Amino acid sequence: MAYKELPIPENFNEEKVPEVWRIEYQELSKRAERWAKEHSLKAAAEDKKTICLLLVDCQNTFCTPGFELFVAGRSGNAAVEDSKRICKFIYRNLGIISNLIVSMDTHKIMQIFHPFFLVDSNGNHPDPMTIVSSEDVENGRWMVNPDVAKNIPDRDYDSLQKFLYHYCRELEESGKLQLMIWPYHSMLGGIGHALVSAIEEALFFYSIARKKQPKIEIKGENQLTENYSVFRPEVTEDEKHQQIASENKAFFDNLLSHDRIIIAGQAKSHCVSWTVQDLLTEIERRDRGLARKIYLMEDCSSAVVIPDSVDFTEKADETFQRFSDAGMNLVKSSDPVASWPGMDFLN
Secondary structure (H helix, E strand, C coil): CCCCCCCCCCCCCHHHCCCCCCCCHHHHHHHHHHHHHHCCCCCHHHCCCCEEEEEECCEHHHHCCCCCCCCCCCCCCHHHHHHHHHHHHHHHCCCCCCEEEEEEECECCCCCCCHHHEECCCCCCCCCCCEECHHHHHCCCCEECHHHHCCCCCCCHHHHHHHHHHHHHHHHHCCCCCEECCCCCCECCCHHHCECHHHHHHHHHHHHHHCCCCEEEEECCCCCCCCCCCCCCCCCECCCCCECCCCCHHHHHHHHCCCEEEEEECCCCCHHHHHHHHHHHHHHHHCHHHHHHEEEEHHHCCCCEECCCEECHHHHHHHHHHHHHCCCEEECCCCCHHHCCCCHHHC
């Protein structure tokens, strides 16, 4: 019998997606168990073909209006609409999602991309969205905040200052984005760090209905480097070529062990693109044919757009087209999964 999408359960309220609320876990667990029984859902461990859904940074910081780095896109409400589609996709496809993995951008105050880390000659911190170049560091435009040095193990002020210059040079020479001072965001322990309530509710419902624990991948805690990608930080060595961070090789292995991998989340122009690029690089090391089992849900990710400043939409679209040219599949969540290329086993 061909696979059929499931109806959306009554607990999902589309109007509440932009809101933050406490989930009634106990009641929801009972609903999910009844739902699984009603629709004859088996445990995910019994799936003969494994389909993994990877959600990148679906947190309040990026996805909920009013939070620090809300991805408004060109519509002004893009991340909210993406979250609605993600929730619906999970509920409709509970029966075929074998594994659900979510990454969570995770930060603290004293990190190299937050204002407190740097000061000018007058002791002023850079404003959010300031770009810091190696030339700025060399000329003394921006320096390490002396108070930061007291909070980083095995580092003194002089070594941190040298590292700051090295870090900016490393980004520039590798062709990556220059050091950007971001607003404090995804702060560990804060509401912004939490998953969007509606998405967390969908994950919990999935876990009970399919008897599968979703996996959470934490990224971004290292004080000395940015970490857009789920798989690896921007810089891995200091000025003495000593390792300060490393790629998540175990996660590469785990993800690529699935028969099919679906990716969505925020932002399309930044953390999603960096994540997919790192995945593609790893695939090309192993077997380029693996790219065919990657599916990018274009209607569940949006680019960063700051009115009258920057619009990354076209660049993000071009990047996704490059992924497609490499063999990955660009799909829409609203289309039946069974109609996607390479999903014939569902029919």
